[in-house]
Amino acid sequence: MSLPQLHYDGGPGFAAVTPGVSEAVLRAAEPLLAYEPPPGGADPGALSLSLLPDGSRLLARTAAAGSGFHAHAVHLPGEARGALPVTAWGSAGWRERTPADGPPPALERIPAPGPYDRAAMAEFVAARGPWLAAFFDDVRRIAEEPGAPRVMLVEADGADAARWIMLACGVLPHARGQWLTFTTYTRRPLSAPQQLVGVLPRDAGVLAGGGRRHRVYEAARGPAPEPPRGPAALWARTAAAVWRAGRPELFAEVRRIPGQQPYGAGPLAALALAAGVPLGSAARAAAAEWAAGHRDALDGVRLHALAGVLVRPGGEPRGAAEAAASERLLASLDAGTRSALAAELRPELLAAPADPGGEPAPLAALLLSAAALGADTAGVLPQAARRLAWALLADPEEAYGEEVRAALAELPALRALVLDRLDALAAGDPPAGARLFARTGFRLGAAEALPHLRMCARGRPDGDRVVALDALLREAGASPYAEPLVLRTGMRLVWDGRVPTPVEARLLLATTGAPVHRRAGTWDLLARAAAEAPAAGPEVPELAAELLRHFAEELPAEVGAVLLERAEGAGAGRSGIPERLSDAAGPEAGRPGVVARLRERFGGGLRG
Numbered sequence: 001m002s003l004p005q006l007h008y009d010g011g012p013g014f015a016a017v018t019p020g021v022s023e024a025v026l027r028a029a030e031p032l033l034a035y036e037p038p039p040g041g042a043d044p045g046a047l048s049l050s051l052l053p054d055g056s057r058l059l060a061r062t063a064a065a066g067s068g069f070h071a072h073a074v075h076l077p078g079e080a081r082g083a084l085p086v087t088a089w090g091s092a093g094w095r096e097r098t099p100a101d102g103p104p105p106a107l108e109r110i111p112a113p114g115p116y117d118r119a120a121m122a123e124f125v126a127a128r129g130p131w132l133a134a135f136f137d138d139v140r141r142i143a144e145e146p147g148a149p150r151v152m153l154v155e156a157d158g159a160d161a162a163r164w165i166m167l168a169c170g171v172l173p174h175a176r177g178q179w180l181t182f183t184t185y186t187r188r189p190l191s192a193p194q195q196l197v198g199v200l201p202r203d204a205g206v207l208a209g210g211g212r213r214h215r216v217y218e219a220a221r222g223p224a225p226e227p228p229r230g231p232a233a234l235w236a237r238t239a240a241a242v243w244r245a246g247r248p249e250l251f252a253e254v255r256r257i258p259g260q261q262p263y264g265a266g267p268l269a270a271l272a273l274a275a276g277v278p279l280g281s282a283a284r285a286a287a288a289e290w291a292a293g294h295r296d297a298l299d300g301v302r303l304h305a306l307a308g309v310l311v312r313p314g315g316e317p318r319g320a321a322e323a324a325a326s327e328r329l330l331a332s333l334d335a336g337t338r339s340a341l342a343a344e345l346r347p348e349l350l351a352a353p354a355d356p357g358g359e360p361a362p363l364a365a366l367l368l369s370a371a372a373l374g375a376d377t378a379g380v381l382p383q384a385a386r387r388l389a390w391a392l393l394a395d396p397e398e399a400y401g402e403e404v405r406a407a408l409a410e411l412p413a414l415r416a417l418v419l420d421r422l423d424a425l426a427a428g429d430p431p432a433g434a435r436l437f438a439r440t441g442f443r444l445g446a447a448e449a450l451p452h453l454r455m456c457a458r459g460r461p462d463g464d465r466v467v468a469l470d471a472l473l474r475e476a477g478a479s480p481y482a483e484p485l486v487l488r489t490g491m492r493l494v495w496d497g498r499v500p501t502p503v504e505a506r507l508l509l510a511t512t513g514a515p516v517h518r519r520a521g522t523w524d525l526l527a528r529a530a531a532e533a534p535a536a537g538p539e540v541p542e543l544a545a546e547l548l549r550h551f552a553e554e555l556p557a558e559v560g561a562v563l564l565e566r567a568e569g570a571g572a573g574r575s576g577i578p579e580r581l582s583d584a585a586g587p588e589a590g591r592p593g594v595v596a597r598l599r600e601r602f603g604g605g606l607r608g
Contacts, residue, residue: 001082005104006058006073007095008033009065015098018106021075028052033071035062036187038200044158048183049085050194054078057179059085059110061094070097074110082109084169084177089162089184090114124163125243130224131217132167132240137228138215139168140236140263142195143176151196154204154218158184161198164217168196171239171251173262189214234265238272238283245277257297266290270298274305280316284309288325292332300337307333307341311373312348313365319402323368330372342375349375353383360391360399364407371411378413385417392418392442393425393432400440423450427485430492434459451476452489460493466507469494480512484520487512491522502539505529506546514550523551524559531562540566 004018006029014026032050037043045063052058060073072095076085088094093111125132141148151168155161161184169177182196189199190206197214199207207216228236242250250271254260260267269279269287279287288310291298298306310326318326330338349370352363363384370377388407391399408415426433433456436442444450444457458475461468472490473480480487491508500508505526509517517523530544544567552560 001108002106003077003108003110004075004106006033006060006071006075007098007104008071008073009098010034010068010071016103018075018104020106024054025052025056025075028054029058029073029075032058032193033060033062033073035064035069035071037064037069038187038202044185044200046158046183046185046198047086047089047162048194049181050183051179051181057085057181059088061088061091061111063096065097070095074107076110081178083113084166084174085110086162086165086169086182087113087116089159089166120159121163121166122246124160125167125246128164128219129240129244131219132243133227133233133237134225135164135168135217135236136171136239137233137236139172139180139196140232143172143180144263149212150194150214152189152204152207152214152216153196153198154201154207154216154220155198156201156220158198161185164198165196167243170248171243174255176262232263234282234286235263235268238265238269238279238286241279241283242268242272242277245272245275247272247275247277250275250277257294264290267294267297270306271302273309274298274302276305276309278314281318281322284318285322285325288322288329292325292329295332303333304337304340307337308344311341311345311366311369313362313369313403317361317401317403318365320406323365323402323406326369327372330369338373342370342373345370345373346375349377349380353380353387358387360388361401361403363387364403367407367411367414368403381414381417385414385421388414389418389421389425392422392436393429396436396440396442400436400442405441419444419448419450419453423453426452426456427489430456430489431496434493449477451478451483451486455486455489455493460496465494465500466504466511469508480516480520484516487516487520488522491525495525499532500525500529502529502533502537502543506539506543509543509546509550518551518554523547523554527551527555527559527563530566531559535566541568 004021005016006014006018006021006026007016008030009015014030017026029052032048035046043064045061048058048060048062050058050060055078057076058073059076060071062069062071088111091111091114135151138149138151142151153161153164155164165180165182165184168182169180171177172180180196181194182198183192183194184198186192186197186199187203189197189203201218201220204216204218207214227233227240239251242248250268254268254271257267265283265286267290269283270291273279273284273287287306291303291306295303307330310322310329330341333341345366349366352358352366367377367381367384388399388404392404408418422433422436430452433453437457438459444453455472455476458472461471469490472493473486476486476490478486480490508522509526514523517526526543527547530540530547533540544563547555548560548563548567555563
């Protein structure tokens with residue numbers, strides 16, 4: 001490869017040129033090598049790569065020299081390949097002045113790379129991490145889309161501008177990184193023809209309001225941009241994660257995988273996950289999808305490491321796309337690999353249901369992974385079902401996420417156990433059961449006989465409350481005479497902490513019968529209806545009398561005393577009333593203070 005050299009000192013014409021360079025190239029190169037130092041005597045220097053009209057490129061290093069400047073450039077024909085041009089930053093191969101021994105000979109390659117300070121680059125990446133994903137997405141657009149906004153890099157140190165450019169060229173496919181044009185410094189950024197332009201903070205004022213013409217990266221000022229979204233930006237987010245994890249060698253490795261799309265996130269994400277780089281669900285899905293179709297592209301060690309990451313929950317909850325892609329990958333593995341993964345996963349699977357601080361999503365994800373690997377989960381399902389059921393009632397919106405939905409849909413044995421536990425829990429706390437259905441997309445199948453959950457799923461019907469209770473009991477599909485607790489669940493849903501009116505209480509007692517209320521534990525709500533209603537109500541004496549006849553043995557003394565006082569207004573005597581109730585009755589029994597104390601004692605709702 002023959003690369004002509006050019007030396008330019010700012011005067012008319014070039015100071016020295018390798019023979020054979022055309023006049024057209026010289027005319028195009030001259031304005032690109034002009035240099036205007038900043039005020040104050042500073043000399044940031046500039047490394048630039050520019051595209052010439054004939055499709056060739058000009059790589060140049062320009063710096064102040066005496067009262068002027070000196071530019072040393074290398075002409076790169078269109079077919080020139082090799083190291084990325086930006087690696088020539090800091091190279092010892094650049095000349096500070098025009099050689100005195102005649103025209104310079106052509107070079108065989110661009111100036112050797114300058115020293116690479118790995119620690120300084122790591123510090124740079126850490127400081128600018130929040131900007132990287134958006135930056136890489138802009139770089140991708142520059143490389144692929146004509147007319148994409150140029151990128152302005154506002155840095156006080158030219159070395160930092162060079163680091164931005166190294167990042168950009170390094171993440172691109174190699175051929176595109178070769179052709180990404182740049183300059184590490186210019187005083188007139190709006191006139192610079194390059195795609196990536198380094199600018200000192202003092203000269204950045206002209207960039208305000210650039211709109212679609214350029215994007216400005218000034219990490220020292222202002223918040224970082226939002227990470228880019230959409231399928232095209234997934235590669236950029238993955239590339240940013242790889243750099244933040246300090247694994248830039250993965251970009252070189254992914255280039256060695258044949259036949260890949262230039263900006264497909266799958267192969268890069270697969271290598272990153274296998275190397276222990278944490279990624280979000282979308283990138284994990286892309287990695288699994290790609291690996292399932294390209295098993296031969298990864299060696300056995302990396303394939304096992306990738307699968308091991310995908311079967312373990314952690315970090316961002318996995319979405320439906322990741323779950324489906326992971327299952328396809330696991331299904332494509334040979335039986336020996338799946339068996340080894342299942343054995344590695346078993347200790348975590350056994351420990352997860354017993355973890356008091358564990359979240360439902362990781363537990364559900366572990367169960368799904370174990371099932372996909374063919375692991376035996378029968379022993380852990382009951383405890384896992386209890387954990388999931390409690391979580392669904394305690395915080396339905398948080399618990400009923402992608403993983404839990406997928407586990408309930410794909411693992412019938414788990415769903416049956418969870419529903420059975422939910423039905424029992426809903427009997428103890430019907431409003432919580434109703435919230436589960438009201439706040440999530442959780443639904444019951446037509447064949448699932450779960451009386452308490454079915455009533456919770458319907459919720460409290462509008463209109464007449466006694467009629468509403470009857471509708472709920474029909475929805476339960478179970479008779480309160482056979483399963484009295486459905487009556488309690490229905491009444492809690494309909495009255496929801498409120499007390500029935502005396503009329504409603506008499507209807508409930510008449511239509512259902514005292515034995516069922518006794519077995520269901522709903523008699524005390526009827527007693528509150530009589531004890532807390534205004535004593536002068538026309539239905540109160542009769543209701544109190546009926547309650548005394550049916551529940552005299554169950555009524556606490558204070559409640560019975562109030563009911564006895566009120567029942568006497570209906571002509572009911574004290575015959576048949578337990579002595580403890582008769583003795584408790586007196587001139588104070590029905591007064592407001594006594595009723596208030598009873599309301600305080602029994603105001604928490606039904607017993608049981």
